[in-house]
Amino acid sequence: MIGWALSGGGNRGPIQVGAMRALFERGITPEILIGTSAGALNATFIAADPTLQTNERLAQMWRDTRASDIFPKPKWCMALRAAFFGNGLDDNQARARNFQKQLPPGVTTFGDLKAKLYLTAADLQTGRLYLYGDDPTAQLLQAGLASTALPVVWDPEIINGHQFVDGGVVANVPISVGIDRGATEIYALDLQNPGPFPYQKGALAVALQSISVQTYQQVLRDIQRALEKTGITLHYISLGDIFANIDLQDFSHTAEMIAQGYQRTRQYLDHPTPNLFPPSLGAAATDAAPPGAILYEPRR
Numbered sequence: 001m002i003g004w005a006l007s008g009g010g011n012r013g014p015i016q017v018g019a020m021r022a023l024f025e026r027g028i029t030p031e032i033l034i035g036t037s038a039g040a041l042n043a044t045f046i047a048a049d050p051t052l053q054t055n056e057r058l059a060q061m062w063r064d065t066r067a068s069d070i071f072p073k074p075k076w077c078m079a080l081r082a083a084f085f086g087n088g089l090d091d092n093q094a095r096a097r098n099f100q101k102q103l104p105p106g107v108t109t110f111g112d113l114k115a116k117l118y119l120t121a122a123d124l125q126t127g128r129l130y131l132y133g134d135d136p137t138a139q140l141l142q143a144g145l146a147s148t149a150l151p152v153v154w155d156p157e158i159i160n161g162h163q164f165v166d167g168g169v170v171a172n173v174p175i176s177v178g179i180d181r182g183a184t185e186i187y188a189l190d191l192q193n194p195g196p197f198p199y200q201k202g203a204l205a206v207a208l209q210s211i212s213v214q215t216y217q218q219v220l221r222d223i224q225r226a227l228e229k230t231g232i233t234l235h236y237i238s239l240g241d242i243f244a245n246i247d248l249q250d251f252s253h254t255a256e257m258i259a260q261g262y263q264r265t266r267q268y269l270d271h272p273t274p275n276l277f278p279p280s281l282g283a284a285a286t287d288a289a290p291p292g293a294i295l296y297e298p299r300r
Contacts, residue, residue, distance in 0.1 A: 003183025004030040004046075005175050008037025008168035008215075009191025010150070011070075012246065014062040014254045015239045016042050016189045017055060018261030023187060024052040026269050032116045032183050034174040036167040038191070040119045040147035041099065044140055047117035048104045059258055061102055067249045069098055075249075087163075088155040092145050095154065099144045110143075111136030118181060120167025120174055121146035124156060129170045131177060152207050153248070172215035175222035175234065185233040186226065189265075192216060193244040194278075223277060233274045237265055 004023070006016055016039060023029075030050055035043030045058045072094050073081075081089060110117060110133055118133035121143070132143035146157040146164040156163035171177060178186045192215055200206045226234040242260045243253060 001031050001182050001184050002028060003032035003034060003178040003181075003186045004043070005173055005178050005186055005188040006033065006035045006039025006043045007173040007188070007190045007192055007219075008039055008150075008166060009240075010038055010248050011251055012191050012243055012257060013038035013042055014059070014257040015191055015242050015261035017059045017062055018258035018263075019189045019237060019239060019265040020046065020055050021052065021059070021258070022262050022265035022269060024055055028187065028269075030115055030187075032118070032178060032181060034118045034120070034177045034181070035147065036120045036172055036174055037148050037150065039189070040144055040167070041102065043117055044113075044119070044144055045102055045104075047113040047115040048107050050115045058102075062258070063254050065098070065251055065254070067251045070094055070251075071249050086155060088149075088151070089153050091155050092149065092157065095148060096141065096145055099148070100141060103140060108140060109136060110138050110140060112140075116181070118174070118177055119143045119147045120171045120177065121149075121157075121164045122167055122169040122171075124163040124165060126162070127170075129167065130164070133181075151211065168215050169211060171218060171222075173219040173222060175219070175226055179226060179229060179232055184231055185235070187235045187237065188223075189237055189239060190219060191239050191242075192219065193240045194238055198245070227275055227277065235268070235272060235274050236276075236278050237268050238278055239264055 009015065033043035033047050042058065046054055048054065071090065073090060079089065106112065116133065118131055121130045123130055132138050146159065147167045149157050149164065150166045151169065156165045172192060173188055173190045175186055175188050192212060197209055197212065200209045223234065223236055226232050239261055242264065243257055246253065
């Protein structure tokens with residue numbers, strides 16, 4: 001059973017759209033999609049009708065998206081809100097409008113989709129990963145908003161008195177979810193920066209990079225689990241170096257992102273290397289050990 005695991009990546013989501021175009025062109029159609037954050041948006045749209053034509057409509061929607069669609073408030077207003085009375089730089093209203101706009105007509109619940117879909121969300125009160133998708137009556141909008149609520153940037157989603165945030169906090173590249181839900185061949189489209197990471201200054205920059213470090217460790221563990229599990233074929237496609245340092249509010253490079261995601265994935269499919277630990281991961285972080293410490297890496 002073919003599964004696609006789509007990581008978070010913010011405004012770099014179009015890179016995945018280009019990658020998915022390459023997969024569709026090779027006849028690699030998902031039966032299961034697992035999405036986190038930007039990957040949740042992409043996975044939801046594709047799960048409604050997993051075809052190349054749907055992917056092209058998704059590409060056009062990304063090309064039509066402007067920064068003001070997602071971040072309607074000026075930066076100074078967002079900073080003021082976060083400092084004094086908000087739980088993030090912005091609320092969920094703009095994201096809700098955008099997500100709702102991208103849902104096909106008549107598609108409102110998981111049961112309305114043609115492919116199996118799972119979306120991740122993290123509960124700040126319990127520290128646990130929650131998964132939407134097993135209940136066909138669950139609302140796609142609520143699941144999408146919870147899965148895309150990037151901490152610091154957007155307020156958490158309040159559900160049953162708990163704060164839910166971006167599933168990327170605990171499962172940014174949800175490979176393990178795909179394994180546990182029956183996928184036997186997984187294409188993981190990872191948008192997170194493989195490093196090295198720049199030296200950061202400022203509270204927001206340090207906070208966001210701290211989340212990146214956490215999700216980076218998670219993907220190392222998930223890849224290792226897939227490699228150790230019998231009967232699983234993992235195609236890990238790293239897309240994280242493409243526009244890696246672009247500003248979160250920059251939506252002016254969508255066409256280039258789609259093209260580069262497409263080319264990178266075509267190159268992989270021309271010479272696939274399944275079930276190999278990506279040599280790029282962790283390769284740049286070996287020369288700054290504190291006195292008395294050594295670099296720890298998962299067993300390979």
